[in-house]
Amino acid sequence: MTSQTVQAVLLVVCAALMNAAYSLPMKLNKKWEWEHSWFAFSIMGVAVVPTIFALLTVPALWSTYAAVSGGTLAAMALFGAGWGVSLVFFGLALRRLGLAITFAISLGTSAAVGALTPLIAQHSDQVMTKQGGLIFFGILIILVGVAFCGLAGKMREAALQQESPETRQGFLGGFLLAFISGILGSMLNLGLAFGGSIQRSAQQHGASVAMMSNAVWLPCLYAGFLPGVIYCFILMRRNRNLSKLALPGTWYYWLAGASMGFFWFGSIVLYSISTTKLGDLGTSIGWPLFLAAIVVASTIFGVLTGEWARTGKRPIRTMVLGVSFLVLAIAILSHASRA
Numbered sequence: 001m002t003s004q005t006v007q008a009v010l011l012v013v014c015a016a017l018m019n020a021a022y023s024l025p026m027k028l029n030k031k032w033e034w035e036h037s038w039f040a041f042s043i044m045g046v047a048v049v050p051t052i053f054a055l056l057t058v059p060a061l062w063s064t065y066a067a068v069s070g071g072t073l074a075a076m077a078l079f080g081a082g083w084g085v086s087l088v089f090f091g092l093a094l095r096r097l098g099l100a101i102t103f104a105i106s107l108g109t110s111a112a113v114g115a116l117t118p119l120i121a122q123h124s125d126q127v128m129t130k131q132g133g134l135i136f137f138g139i140l141i142i143l144v145g146v147a148f149c150g151l152a153g154k155m156r157e158a159a160l161q162q163e164s165p166e167t168r169q170g171f172l173g174g175f176l177l178a179f180i181s182g183i184l185g186s187m188l189n190l191g192l193a194f195g196g197s198i199q200r201s202a203q204q205h206g207a208s209v210a211m212m213s214n215a216v217w218l219p220c221l222y223a224g225f226l227p228g229v230i231y232c233f234i235l236m237r238r239n240r241n242l243s244k245l246a247l248p249g250t251w252y253y254w255l256a257g258a259s260m261g262f263f264w265f266g267s268i269v270l271y272s273i274s275t276t277k278l279g280d281l282g283t284s285i286g287w288p289l290f291l292a293a294i295v296v297a298s299t300i301f302g303v304l305t306g307e308w309a310r311t312g313k314r315p316i317r318t319m320v321l322g323v324s325f326l327v328l329a330i331a332i333l334s335h336a337s338r339a
């Protein structure tokens with residue numbers, strides 16, 4: 001591997017570890033329901049934390065957007081809104097399926113859609129080349145890995161149902177939520193892929209190559225945080241538990257939402273830096289590389305947090321097989337970056 005590729009892969013691994021861990025602070029919010037924690041994350045993690053980070057890293061941030069066409073900003077908002085819906089679906093799937101399976105299904109699907117769309121739309125001349133073939137092959141291996149991860153989740157669900165009738169139910173519904181989340185979740189990568197004019201404007205205003213992508217994220221995220229806030233607010237009204245947001249001793253739950261944003265957006269920043277080191281096809285190679293690494297990391301976190309306890313050896317072996325395919329895909333896509 002070239003030094004640029006090695007640096008990109010290391011950045012992707014660090015980003016994956018942060019992304020796989022970002023939902024863990026929710027486990028601390030014992031007095032809140034899911035909708036309260038996701039409401040706090042949507043505000044603090046998706047809007048406030050990225051804004052602060054962008055202001056610190058992109059000089060003359062708001063002037064950057066004045067030099068960009070309204071059509072580009074509208075496209076970023078559209079991509080962000082689709083991604084915001086996916087985030088809600090992801091959170092709902094997480095409650096039904098757990099950490100490891102949700103990440104595997106959602107991010108595996110997102111890897112395929114988010115990589116192929118910019119490849120075909122922006123680099124159609126590369127599709128029939130060796131590099132394009134390796135990208136397609138790597139994505140195929142990811143989908144095989146995701147299929148085994150999904151099978152492992154079904155086995156785990158059956159094992160836990162035999163163990164206790166009170167275990168998590170709704171695997172099929174959770175699977176569909178995670179799958180749709182993956183399709184819509186790829187829109188965040190499309191925002192980066194089609195946000196070149198914003199990056200160039202940020203550079204002209206003094207942003208570094210490493211940090212210029214932070215200007216792209218805000219139009220996406222400002223549209224993206226709204227579906228989560230609106231849905232969670234409706235859910236709290238329906239369940240008549242809106243007042244739980246102000247329960248005594250829960251003030252630090254908002255900090256948990258902010259910490260989720262720090263891990264999540266930090267991972268996105270590292271990913272965007274890695275794409276600059278992967279060449280012209282950075283978003284087509286980096287996105288599936290990033291998401292496959294997240295699935296591997298989230299599986300490890302899922303085991304460490306006890307999601308696979310009392311399930312027997314067969315589901316775990318199947319999950320390991322799925323993760324092995326994902327590791328293979330990471331190697332293939334790493335090779336594609338220098339093909």
